[in-house]
Amino acid sequence: MRLEKHHNILIVGLGLLGGSYAMALSRRGYPVSAITLEQSSVDYAMNKGLIRYGTTEVEPDLIAKADLIIFALYPHTFIEWMEQHGHLLTSGTIVTDVTGVKGSIIPRVKALLPDGVEYIAAHPMAGREVGGVENADDRIFYGANYLVVPTEDNTPDAIELCEDLGWTLGFRTVSQLSPERHDEMIGFLSQLTHCIAVSLMCAKDDPELVRYTGDSFRDLTRIARINDAMWSELFLENREVLLGEMDRFRDTFERLYATVRDGDRDQMREMMRISTARRALFDKP
Amino acid sequence: MRLEKHHNILIVGLGLLGGSYAMALSRRGYPVSAITLEQSSVDYAMNKGLIRYGTTEVEPDLIAKADLIIFALYPHTFIEWMEQHGHLLTSGTIVTDVTGVKGSIIPRVKALLPDGVEYIAAHPMAGREVGGVENADDRIFYGANYLVVPTEDNTPDAIELCEDLGWTLGFRTVSQLSPERHDEMIGFLSQLTHCIAVSLMCAKDDPELVRYTGDSFRDLTRIARINDAMWSELFLENREVLLGEMDRFRDTFERLYATVRDGDRDQMREMMRISTARRALFDKP
Numbered sequence: 001m002r003l004e005k006h007h008n009i010l011i012v013g014l015g016l017l018g019g020s021y022a023m024a025l026s027r028r029g030y031p032v033s034a035i036t037l038e039q040s041s042v043d044y045a046m047n048k049g050l051i052r053y054g055t056t057e058v059e060p061d062l063i064a065k066a067d068l069i070i071f072a073l074y075p076h077t078f079i080e081w082m083e084q085h086g087h088l089l090t091s092g093t094i095v096t097d098v099t100g101v102k103g104s105i106i107p108r109v110k111a112l113l114p115d116g117v118e119y120i121a122a123h124p125m126a127g128r129e130v131g132g133v134e135n136a137d138d139r140i141f142y143g144a145n146y147l148v149v150p151t152e153d154n155t156p157d158a159i160e161l162c163e164d165l166g167w168t169l170g171f172r173t174v175s176q177l178s179p180e181r182h183d184e185m186i187g188f189l190s191q192l193t194h195c196i197a198v199s200l201m202c203a204k205d206d207p208e209l210v211r212y213t214g215d216s217f218r219d220l221t222r223i224a225r226i227n228d229a230m231w232s233e234l235f236l237e238n239r240e241v242l243l244g245e246m247d248r249f250r251d252t253f254e255r256l257y258a259t260v261r262d263g264d265r266d267q268m269r270e271m272m273r274i275s276t277a278r279r280a281l282f283d284k285p
Numbered sequence: 286m287r288l289e290k291h292h293n294i295l296i297v298g299l300g301l302l303g304g305s306y307a308m309a310l311s312r313r314g315y316p317v318s319a320i321t322l323e324q325s326s327v328d329y330a331m332n333k334g335l336i337r338y339g340t341t342e343v344e345p346d347l348i349a350k351a352d353l354i355i356f357a358l359y360p361h362t363f364i365e366w367m368e369q370h371g372h373l374l375t376s377g378t379i380v381t382d383v384t385g386v387k388g389s390i391i392p393r394v395k396a397l398l399p400d401g402v403e404y405i406a407a408h409p410m411a412g413r414e415v416g417g418v419e420n421a422d423d424r425i426f427y428g429a430n431y432l433v434v435p436t437e438d439n440t441p442d443a444i445e446l447c448e449d450l451g452w453t454l455g456f457r458t459v460s461q462l463s464p465e466r467h468d469e470m471i472g473f474l475s476q477l478t479h480c481i482a483v484s485l486m487c488a489k490d491d492p493e494l495v496r497y498t499g500d501s502f503r504d505l506t507r508i509a510r511i512n513d514a515m516w517s518e519l520f521l522e523n524r525e526v527l528l529g530e531m532d533r534f535r536d537t538f539e540r541l542y543a544t545v546r547d548g549d550r551d552q553m554r555e556m557m558r559i560s561t562a563r564r565a566l567f568d569k570p
Binding site: 126186189200208214217225228231235260261268273275278 | 411429430432458462470473475478480481482483488490495496498500504509511514516517520521524527531533534535536537541542548550553554556557558559560565
C-alpha cells in the first residue's frame with residue numbers, strides 16, 4: 001500500500017519532529033492535521049501552513065477518520081496516550097511513530113491497540129539540538145536514514161506504507177530491521193555517542209577550555225547539549241543494550257590506552273589505520 | 286616587536302599548515318620563502334603565489350637572511366632538522382613552530398640553537414582531515430585559536446612578534462600559556478578526543494552501520510580519519526599527560542555507566558544538565 005493524496009494523516013505531538021513531518025507532508029500535498037499539548041504550537045503550525053487543522057483536544061472524530069496516525073512523542077508519553085485514548089482508534093487505521101527505542105515499546109503499544117489497528121514502528125535518524133515546532137525544518141531529513149522496524153505481526157501493506165512515508169519525507173535511505181537489531185544499532189550509533197559526549201563534557205571544569213579548543217572538541221561535543229528528560233528515558237528504556245555497547249567501547253578504549261602506556265607505536269598506528277579506513281565509508285555522498 | 290612588511294619570513298615544511306601560513310602571509314604582502322622536501326610542493330606554491338621563492342635545498346644564505354623562521358614539521362623532523370642544520374641559523378633570527386606538543390620539544394630545540402637565536406613556541410589550533418600544500422587554505426584560521434607558549438627564557442619582543450603572527454594569520458583568539466598548561470589542554474581537548482574517536486570507530490565492525498547512522502556518530506568520528514604517523518608521534522611525545530586525561534575521561538564515563546546500570550535517573554539527568562550548560566559556551570560566535 002502506497003501513501004495516497006487522499007489519506008488523512010494525523011500527527012500527535014507537534015514538536016521538532018512532528019512539525020518537520022507536517023512540513024514535509026503538507027508541502028507534498030497530503031492532508032495533515034495534528035493533536036498537540038499547547039495551543040501556541042497549533043497556532044504556529046496553522047500560520048505556517050504546516051497543518052490544515054489542529055487541536056489540543058483528543059477529538060474522537062479526528063482520530064476515527066485518520067488513515068495514518070504518526071506519534072511524535074517521548075516514549076512514556078506515547079504509552080500513556082495509548083493507555084488513555086488508544087480505545088478511540090478505529091479498525092483499518094495504521095499507527096507509526098518516531099520513538100528512539102523499540103524492543104521495550106512495541107509490545108506495550110501493541111497490547112493497547114483495538115482490533116484492526118496496526119502499529120508499524122519507525123525511527124527517523126534525524127534531529128537538531130533545538131526542539132519545538134518553531135524549529136521544524138524538513139531539511140533535517142535530507143541525506144538522513146529512516147528505519148522501519150517491523151515484527152512478524154506486521155502486514156506487507158503496513159510495512160510498505162511506512163517505507164513509502166520514509167521516502168516521501170525525503171530520507172536518503174529507508175531500511176528494515178528487527179527491534180533487537182534496531183536497539184543494538186541505536187545503542188551503539190546514537191546512545192553510546194551521547195554518553196561519550198556527556199562524559200567528556202563533564203570530565204573537566206575549566207573556564208579557559210574554550211579559548212584553547214580546536215574543532216575536534218567542538219565536533220565531538222556538539223551532541224553534549226542534550227535534552228536530559230528525553231535522553232535519560234531513552235537510555236533507561238534500552239538499558240541492557242546500552243550497557244553492552246558502553247562495555248564494548250570501554251574495551252577498545254582500554255586497548256588504545258595500553259598502546260600509549262606501553263609505547264606500542266605499531267599497535268597504536270594499526271588501530272588508527274583501521275579507524276581511518278572504516279570512517280571513510282561514513283562521509284555523506 | 287611587531288611583524289613588519291620588510292621582515293623576511295622563511296617557512297620550513299610546505300604541508301597543509303606551512304602552505305596555509307604562506308597563503309595568509311603572502312596575501313597580506315609579507316615576503317615569504319620556503320624550504321621543503323619535494324620539488325612538486327615548491328612548484329605548486331610558486332604557481333599559486335603562496336611564496337616568492339622556494340627550494341628543496343637547505344640554503345645557508347636563505348636561512349641567514351630570514352628574520353622569522355616558521356617550522357611546520359612533525360615533532361621528530363623538527364628536532365632532526367635542528368640537529369643537522371641548526372648551526373646555520375644566525376644571531377637575531379626568531380624561530381617559531383606549529384608543533385602540537387611543547388613540554389618535550391622546547392628544551393630539545395633550545396639546546397640545538399646557536400647563541401642569539403630565539404625560539405618562541407606556538408601552536409595553531411587549526412587543521413583539516415587532508416594534508417599537503419595542495420590543500421592549503423588560510424580560512425582554516427578563521428574562528429580558530431592560536432596558542433603562544435613562552436618560557437622564562439623568552440624576550441618580550443619575541444613573544445609580541447609571535448602574538449602578532451597569530452593575529453596576522455587571521456586567528457580569532459591569541460592566548461599565552463605555559464608549556465605544561467599547553468600540554469594538559471591539548472591532551473584533553475585534542476589528543477583525548479582523537480583517542481575517543483579512534484576507539485569508537487574500532488569498537489564495532491559492522492558494514493551496515495552506515496545505513497543506520499545519524500549525524501551524531503558522523504560528528505563524533507570525523508576526526509577518526511587520522512594521520513597515524515603524526516598522531517602516534519604526538520601521543521607518545523605527551524604520553525604521561527595523555528594517560529592522565531584518558532584516566533579522567535574514563536572516570537566520568539564510569540560515573541555515567543553507573544547511573545545507567547543502577548537506573549539512577551536523577552544523577553544521569555544532572556550529568557546531562559552539566560554537560561549542556563558547559564557545552565553552550567563552545568558555540569562559535
